[in-house]
Amino acid sequence: MGPGTDVVSISLIKNVNLTERLKLQIGAQVANLLNHPNYAPPSNLNLSNPGFGQITSMQSAEGAGPRQIQLTGRFVF
Numbered sequence: 001m002g003p004g005t006d007v008v009s010i011s012l013i014k015n016v017n018l019t020e021r022l023k024l025q026i027g028a029q030v031a032n033l034l035n036h037p038n039y040a041p042p043s044n045l046n047l048s049n050p051g052f053g054q055i056t057s058m059q060s061a062e063g064a065g066p067r068q069i070q071l072t073g074r075f076v077f
Contacts, residue, residue, distance in 0.1 A: 003041075003055070005064050008033045013072075023076040028069065035067040 013027035032038075038059040044051045059065060 003039045005038045005059065006034075006036045007031070007038065007064055008036075021077055025072070025074040025076060027072045029072070030070075031068040032064065032066065038064045 009029070009031045010033050011027065011029045013025060016024040016026070018024055039055045040057045040059050042053045042055055043057070044054065046052060
């Protein structure tokens with residue numbers, strides 16, 4: 001196996017009424033808020049290789065990689 005994955009993600013969205021029928025939604029989404037390093041499982045599991053079991057890379061899957069911030073704006077009518 002390999003080390004576990006620790007990820008904290010958060011979303012904040014605010015609705016603003018511009019008129020009776022028109023709203024503005026603004027928001028921010030952050031994946032891996034604490035920017036915790038998540039190491040990938042060892043890629044070499046061959047016992048005869050000198051690099052057996054060494055962790056040499058980071059996870060890159062969405063949410064498990066480095067911190068990502070997304071800002072959004074949307075009109076609802």
